[in-house]
Amino acid sequence: MIYMNAEEVRKSYTEKLNELKNEVEEMGRISTDAISLAIDSLVELDEEKIKKVEELDRQIYRYDRDIEEKGLNLIALQAPVASDLRMIGTCLKIITDLDRIGRYSKDITKVTKRLTGEPHMKKLISIPNMAELTIEMVDLSVKAFMKEDEDMIDEIYEKEEKVDAYYDETFREILTYMMEDSNNITKGTQYVLVIRYLERIADHACNIAERVVYMETGERVEHELES
Amino acid sequence: MLSKVISKLKENKSCETKKMPDNVRMQIENLNMWYGNEQALKTIDLNIEENKVTAIIGPSGCGKSSLLRCLNRMNDTIKSARIEGKVWLDGKNIYDGAANCVDIRRKVGMVFQEPNPFPFSIEDNVFYGCDINGMDVDKDATVERCLKDAALWDEVKDRLDDNAVSLSGGQQQRLCIARALATKPEVLLMDEPASALDPIATAKIEDLIDELKKDYTVVIVTHNMQQAARISDYTAYMYLGKLIEFGETEQIFERPEKELTEKYITGRMG
Numbered sequence: 001m002i003y004m005n006a007e008e009v010r011k012s013y014t015e016k017l018n019e020l021k022n023e024v025e026e027m028g029r030i031s032t033d034a035i036s037l038a039i040d041s042l043v044e045l046d047e048e049k050i051k052k053v054e055e056l057d058r059q060i061y062r063y064d065r066d067i068e069e070k071g072l073n074l075i076a077l078q079a080p081v082a083s084d085l086r087m088i089g090t091c092l093k094i095i096t097d098l099d100r101i102g103r104y105s106k107d108i109t110k111v112t113k114r115l116t117g118e119p120h121m122k123k124l125i126s127i128p129n130m131a132e133l134t135i136e137m138v139d140l141s142v143k144a145f146m147k148e149d150e151d152m153i154d155e156i157y158e159k160e161e162k163v164d165a166y167y168d169e170t171f172r173e174i175l176t177y178m179m180e181d182s183n184n185i186t187k188g189t190q191y192v193l194v195i196r197y198l199e200r201i202a203d204h205a206c207n208i209a210e211r212v213v214y215m216e217t218g219e220r221v222e223h224e225l226e227s
Numbered sequence: 228m229l230s231k232v233i234s235k236l237k238e239n240k241s242c243e244t245k246k247m248p249d250n251v252r253m254q255i256e257n258l259n260m261w262y263g264n265e266q267a268l269k270t271i272d273l274n275i276e277e278n279k280v281t282a283i284i285g286p287s288g289c290g291k292s293s294l295l296r297c298l299n300r301m302n303d304t305i306k307s308a309r310i311e312g313k314v315w316l317d318g319k320n321i322y323d324g325a326a327n328c329v330d331i332r333r334k335v336g337m338v339f340q341e342p343n344p345f346p347f348s349i350e351d352n353v354f355y356g357c358d359i360n361g362m363d364v365d366k367d368a369t370v371e372r373c374l375k376d377a378a379l380w381d382e383v384k385d386r387l388d389d390n391a392v393s394l395s396g397g398q399q400q401r402l403c404i405a406r407a408l409a410t411k412p413e414v415l416l417m418d419e420p421a422s423a424l425d426p427i428a429t430a431k432i433e434d435l436i437d438e439l440k441k442d443y444t445v446v447i448v449t450h451n452m453q454q455a456a457r458i459s460d461y462t463a464y465m466y467l468g469k470l471i472e473f474g475e476t477e478q479i480f481e482r483p484e485k486e487l488t489e490k491y492i493t494g495r496m497g
Contacts, residue, residue: 010493010494010495013494039377077297079453080493081452081456081480081492081493082480082481082482082483082488082489082492083489083493083495084493085480086481123371165465215484218481218482219482
């Protein structure tokens with residue numbers, strides 16, 4: 001029995017699997033760009049950036065459709081099993097998370113639209129900080145997927161705890177402003193929406209990391225559900 | 228009649244026995260096999276669970292068919308074959324000198340890769356095993372039971388006297404399964420039973436195997452990994468005469484533990 005290496009056998013199939021992975025990475029990069037731009041649009045109340053986020057969201061949607069189609073084709077035509085099947089299954093799950101991240105970015109720009117025309121009630125500090133952490137989480141989770149490194153989940157979980165702490169702290173801060181002056185209520189509720197979106201994005205990054213663990217080990221992680 | 232007497236005499240000889248683990252129909256223990264000087268099977272240990280389908284997969288020449296044929300002593304007919312180790316059926320070692328080969332093959336039936344009906348009528352094909360074993364059973368009832376069990380009855384009930392070779396390939400293979408069922412085996416061995424059939428006939432055989440496991444224990448050798456994944460409860464992966472990995476089919480195809488298994492089932496081993 002001749003033992004051929006992976007590059008020699010099923011070359012085109014292996015290339016298609018790599019292509020799928022690379023597209024997920026690109027979709028991940030666009031998703032982090034979308035969050036970053038959405039937060040910039042909010043901080044600067046910049047309508048041009050809103051348009052850019054909307055375009056990125058459309059790109060994310062196209063990637064979602066394209067990767068899904070390619071993944072399903074691979075399943076139908078190549079009958080993948082074991083690590084190949086887990087990788088394709090992971091791609092199909094991850095793109096839903098990334099698509100949701102794109103939608104949350106767009107939702108942040110809707111807040112920007114509602115706030116445009118008037119200055120913020122104070123300089124935004126906590127929200128950009130929280131956004132930076134969530135972007136790092138999404139970036140790390142996509143890197144974990146590309147590097148096939150399930151151990152990176154620990155770092156992502158650590159960051160998620162910080163994001164949650166930011167959420168609680170920022171929520172209280174916004175609430176204080178609203179209680180101090182009822183004129184702040186309209187804007188305050190919009191800021192609460194934004195931190196909620198960021199907190200959800202962080203959860204999606206955790207989902208991606210958990211999928212990477214499954215992809216690498218075949219074991220499913222049961223991340224502690226929020227109470 | 229003579230075969231019945233010989234069979235009875237042999238049964239009376241003492242045969243090595245042991246208590247089988249729960250739910251295990253056959254147990255392969257430390258099995259080695261050689262063709263001349265070439266070792267085809269190397270220290271195989273495997274439990275075959277009752278009323279389950281166990282698939283044996285592996286590249287050509289890995290020993291999967293040799294292993295299958297060890298389960299009803301079909302290798303006895305090969306002069307150069309030499310076997311060491313034990314295969315337990317109903318608590319008796321089938322390789323014990325006192326074991327009755329005819330009785331073993333009645334209990335462990337076999338279906339081959341190519342449909343091989345005899346050039347007789349359909350009903351005579353089904354009843355052939357009962358006939359030569361001198362079994363005192365009702366022919367019509369046996370033929371109907373077996374053809375129904377093999378999901379062939381509705382297609383042939385009005386032409387039981389037709390020559391079996393007039394049937395299609397898929398029907399012939401189901402007839403061979405019906406023939407194997409006639410002697411009421413406990414275990415059914417299948418060596419690539421659908422490899423010579425078209426997708427529809429293959430699907431019928433696969434459905435049939437799923438039905439058969441309610442009453443029989445099935446061991447199947449297949450090159451078609453998707454077929455193994457579809458129809459088996461347990462999968463054994465063999466390579467160069469060794470049993471590399473054995474486990475529940477879902478585990479083998481979703482998260483195999485051995486790198487060799489992974490390479491083979493993902494098609495990265497030539």
